[in-house]
Amino acid sequence: MSDEFDHNDTHSDGLTEGDYSLQRRDIAAILYAVDANDQAKLIALMEPLHAADIADLLEQLNTYDRCRLVRLYDREFDGEILSELEEGLREEIIAILRPDVLADAVRDLESDDVVDLVEDLDEPQQEAILGALEDADRVAVEQALTYPETSAGRLMQREVVVAPEHWTVGEAIDFLRRAEELPEQFYHVVLVDPRMHPKGNVTLGKLMSSRRNTKLTEIVEDVFQVFPVLQDEADVAYAFNQYHLISAPVVDESNRLVGVITIDDAMTVLDEEHEEDILRLAGVGDEASLTDTIFEAAKGRALWLFVNLLTAILASLVIGVFAETINQMVALAVLMPIVASMGGNAGTQTMTVTVRALATRDLTAQNAMRVVLREVSVGAVNGVIFGCLMALVAAFWFGVPMLALVIALAMLGTQVAAALGGIVIPMALDRAGIDPALASGPFVTTVTDVVGFYAFLGLAAWVLM
Amino acid sequence: MSDEFDHNDTHSDGLTEGDYSLQRRDIAAILYAVDANDQAKLIALMEPLHAADIADLLEQLNTYDRCRLVRLYDREFDGEILSELEEGLREEIIAILRPDVLADAVRDLESDDVVDLVEDLDEPQQEAILGALEDADRVAVEQALTYPETSAGRLMQREVVVAPEHWTVGEAIDFLRRAEELPEQFYHVVLVDPRMHPKGNVTLGKLMSSRRNTKLTEIVEDVFQVFPVLQDEADVAYAFNQYHLISAPVVDESNRLVGVITIDDAMTVLDEEHEEDILRLAGVGDEASLTDTIFEAAKGRALWLFVNLLTAILASLVIGVFAETINQMVALAVLMPIVASMGGNAGTQTMTVTVRALATRDLTAQNAMRVVLREVSVGAVNGVIFGCLMALVAAFWFGVPMLALVIALAMLGTQVAAALGGIVIPMALDRAGIDPALASGPFVTTVTDVVGFYAFLGLAAWVLM
Incomplete structure (x- = not known):
């Protein structure tokens, strides 16, 4: 029988938490074989590993080691490893493989795995792989590629009993x-x-x-x-x-x-x-992965940071309106980030619950009204609790009772606005056909920041000045 | 043949995006039957529905309608519906069911489903269900319950070929x-x-x-x-x-x-x-669900809000140190939330990528150092970009060149600190055996807020005053 995983199975205590299928000493031994240019040793060490583990190993190496390993492993390189690799690395590895090794590798794959493999490659690499397939398989793959990218047609296998x-x-x-x-x-x-x-x-x-x-x-x-x-x-x-x-x-x-x-x-x-x-x-590009280069990663995050910058500037404009008020009482500048930060947190909480409930289809037209009311009530409850708490802190810190009242009211208002924004914004985006996970964040943050600063500073200007 | 889903299958265009297995008009018809107290009609309407859809329906109704529906449905109530219900609602429904209906319902379930059902119930309800089982099944369930709650033993079925x-x-x-x-x-x-x-x-x-x-x-x-x-x-x-x-x-x-x-x-x-x-x-309790009461939901989120309050107060203490500086230049109060907000966002981005990479075991001892360096570099790149951008905004807005320099440098420092905190904190928590998804947020926010305010106001005090 095949004992592909016997080195794991024989541990009677099995994998402990945080254990990896691939142990650090295995990786060290493999890299040692690569350094020594010892192909026989490398093949012996890799033989018991599952293609998914080999793919993980390749993902964890740096580009130089990865390239040397793939070259030394040579003809043993299996098509399944390509399937298991994350998309970002496939092109790199395919470019390293010798054409005949690549051809052998892909010929072993099932047609739906080949589809998954080639769909994101650029034209020349796609051609190279399709060219390696036997006629019947190539036709099957080309047929599958005619279906839209995230359709059932791309996902299915054609072999049916x-x-x-x-x-x-x-x-x-x-x-x-x-x-x-x-x-x-x-x-x-x-x-x-x-x-x-x-x-x-x-x-x-x-x-x-x-x-x-x-x-x-x-x-x-x-x-x-x-x-x-x-x-x-x-x-x-x-x-x-x-x-x-x-x-x-x-x-x-x-x-x-x-x-x-x-x-x-x-x-x-x-x-x-x-x-x-x-x-x-979290505002990270969809396909962010650890193998992205610095430039790719920075680019993926910059868009969201830019949107956040606009939001933050908008909030600052609100503060700017009350510059005179702050000038008269610097305690306002000290306390205002607390109101906005608490609002931002509450907004993120509600938004996350809403985005999940939409994704799992638990939030529907049937219960929408009730859920919105519930979220607003939750915001009000926590607004009262944290408003009171913060009022005590402010009173103790600055000794101005009216300031305590102002921050309590601002806190309450911001918590309710955060709850309302956190649920209504994702629901509206969803209805408009925009992915709420992608687009809710900036809107919700804008609401909580603007309301937070405006409520606190506006009330302060009105009550305290 | 059984055509349980024929009402879907016969649509040649199938489910369209955002379509639910349970249509709104179905729900309306069901509620109408409940209102009319028409048991035969209710049973006829519910018959083609999958247990998972019935569970979803119950979750979307309000408590009153839910109770009336379950009472009217009576003997037709199937054990699988209980299995499919979210945990928060199971106790409520079990309490509504007549004891003999409950007994019939659970007797139809496989032993691993019964285990899943009873493990979170309180003692009397657990007893009621175990008592309804045949001896062999009860022993099997009780045996399974002796395994730890999230173990393979709880998950497995005992029937093996x-x-x-x-x-x-x-x-x-x-x-x-x-x-x-x-x-x-x-x-x-x-x-x-x-x-x-x-x-x-x-x-x-x-x-x-x-x-x-x-x-x-x-x-x-x-x-x-x-x-x-x-x-x-x-x-x-x-x-x-x-x-x-x-x-x-x-x-x-x-x-x-x-x-x-x-x-x-x-x-x-x-x-x-x-x-x-x-x-x-997002700092919402693990088991947050739409069927939680207002009080449960508020409680689930209050802990995180409280931790955030402490963080925010800490950040305010930093601001308080520079009250005198702010008093001399109110523009600082206007701009400082931008630095902190951008830091908070960058920290969340890095933290999320790190938490995911730890969960999928893509971040290991093997590549940790390289990934940390990459994240810090990403932070530096975006720090330079957004630092320059913000310098332009500040220079244009307030016309103080040195203020532009201060905000650029503060932005760069905060972005790098956010990247470092965003990756090192989850990794350290993970190594300490604490779930990084649960605990990273407050620490990362503290780092970005404190560094953000301190860098900006400190530099301002030093350069501008």
């Missing part, structure tokens, strides 16, 4: 036993009518455990979801997660079966969507 | 065909030695397509990962994602097979981990 819906268990089993070639991984037999419209899924387990004369239609899965080939992959991933699907057929515009999507593809999409949300919420 | 490792394909097929009862869902036959140590996985597809006299050991999967029963579920989810596992055996301390984890459980864990990271990064 089908059976006519009138078959019995016995007929299906005999067919499978006789079949020349079955896909590497498949979980269902898809029942189709004579026009290739998918009609149900039968699991292999159910097939195995049913009597030969049972009709397949009697043992289909309760849950059966079919995806149109143009369906967005995010919706596909949502449905897999929501309905606990394992595999699901994909149909073309006339409802004919053209492929099947499996849960591991859906899991990858879900993972990417989450990653995107987190990075977008 | 095993075969002795010396069997042939023919023997395995005959065994499966004869088996009285097979699990609802299974994807692999696990090969075991005489001491029940798992030795390999054979997919059902491979079994189907191999000749009867083939040894099972010849067709095992290349990738075979075994999890100890105490392994943390986050590591399990990571391995499923990393190695594209579909199911994997779980072993006890003497390496004996005790259960199996399937990809759908891993997908759920991955989803929860992501959710947790996003909410923690």
Whole structure:
């Protein structure tokens, strides 16, 4: 049997938290072999590693070591490693590989993996890879590339196991036993009518455990979801997660079966969507990764920083209006960032909850009004609590009772505005078809900063001057 | 055949973006039936819905409607709906259900779903559910509950299909065909030695397509990962994602097979981990959800707001030191929030990238030094760019060239400090065993605020006064 992971399995305590599949001493040994230019040793060390771990290893090395390793590893370089590499590095590695090594590597891949690999490459590299494929595979890949980039058509594999819906268990089993070639991984037999419209899924387990004369239609899965080939992959991933699907057929515009999507593809999409949300919420470019160069990373973040600069200048203009007031009482300058900062935090909290609830489809037209009211109430509750707390601090610090009143009221107003902005802005963006994770931040910050400074300084000018 | 989703499948254009499985008009019709107290109509309307959609529906209703719906739905209430409900609502619904309805509902569930259901309930509700189970199931659930809360043992199902490792394909097929009862869902036959140590996985597809006299050991999967029963579920989810596992055996301390984890459980864990990271990064309690009451939500966010208040006061103390300087030049009060805000943003960007890289295990001891240097360089690049930009704005706005110089230098210093804090703080917390997503925010904000105000006002006091 294959013991690809025996070096892990034999630890009876298993992976401990923070443990990596790839140990530091493994990396050191590999780099030592590279330094020594010892190909045999390198291949021996890499042999037990999963392609995903090799990809991680390459991502963690610096460019120089990475290049030397790939060159020394040479013919052993496997197509799956390319699939597992993050997009930013693929071009670099493909450029390093010898043309015949690259050709061998990609010929081993399933057609949906090749699609995933080539879709982001530039023309010459794409040609090189497509040229290496056998005719049938190339046609399949080119066909898949005609579907939009984030569609079910790009995600699916074309190899499907089908059976006519009138078959019995016995007929299906005999067919499978006789079949020349079955896909590497498949979980269902898809029942189709004579026009290739998918009609149900039968699991292999159910097939195995049913009597030969049972009709397949009697043992289909309760849950059966079919995806149109143009369906967005995010919706596909949502449905897999929501309905606990394992595999699901994909149909073309006339409802004919053209492929099947499996849960591991859906899991990858879900993972990417989450990653995107987190990075977008923080104002980092979507595809930020540790292998980006300094220039790429700086560029990815500069846009958001620039938007934030405009927001901050806007807030400063508000402060500028009250320059005279601040001149009369410098305590205002000392305290004002507290009001804005608390508002900014509360706004981010509400915004994050809202963005998540929209992404998971928990926030709908049905409960929108109630949720908005709840958020505003939460803002009011925390506004009262922290307003009072801050009033005590201000009174104790500066000994001006009216200043304490002003900051308490400003705090309350800012917390409520933050809650309102934090929920209404993402909802409005979502309805306008703009990703709320991407665009909410600057708007919410503007609201909390402007309201925070205006409420505090305006009240101070009115009450204290 | 079962057409549970036919009302979706027949749309040839399928789900459009932003479409929900549950349409607004469906909800309206259901509520109308509840209002009319029309049980037959309600059951007819709910019948085509998946348990996950019914759970979503319940989550979106207000407490009053929810209660009336559950009471009217009565005996039709399915155990799976409970499984799909978010934790916050389970107790409420369980309290509404009649005891015999509840007992029927939970008896239909698989033992791992019951575990998931009862683990967060309080004692009396837990007892009620355990009491409703048949003896064998109750023992299984109680056994599972002895494992730590986020362990592989809680996640696994105990029903496993095993075969002795010396069997042939023919023997395995005959065994499966004869088996009285097979699990609802299974994807692999696990090969075991005489001491029940798992030795390999054979997919059902491979079994189907191999000749009867083939040894099972010849067709095992290349990738075979075994999890100890105490392994943390986050590591399990990571391995499923990393190695594209579909199911994997779980072993006890003497390496004996005790259960199996399937990809759908891993997908759920991955989803929860992501959710947790996003909410923690925003300083919202881990388990914040739209069904929380106002009080619960306010409480969940108050802790972070309180920490932020302390941070903000600390920053204000820095400002207080320079009150005299501000008094001499009120422009400083107007501009200082810009420096701090830009620092805060840059810090959040770097922190988010770092927290994600730690979570995905892309940031390791191997590349730590290089990544820190890269982040600091990114901070310096953006510091120079935005420092110059802001210098122009300040010079134009206030007409004081030295003020422009001061803000440029303060901006540069704050951006570099933000980058350094944004990467070093999460890494240090991670090494100390503290979740960086949870705790990094306050520290990073403190660094950026204090450095921002101190650099700007300090430089101003030194250069301008």
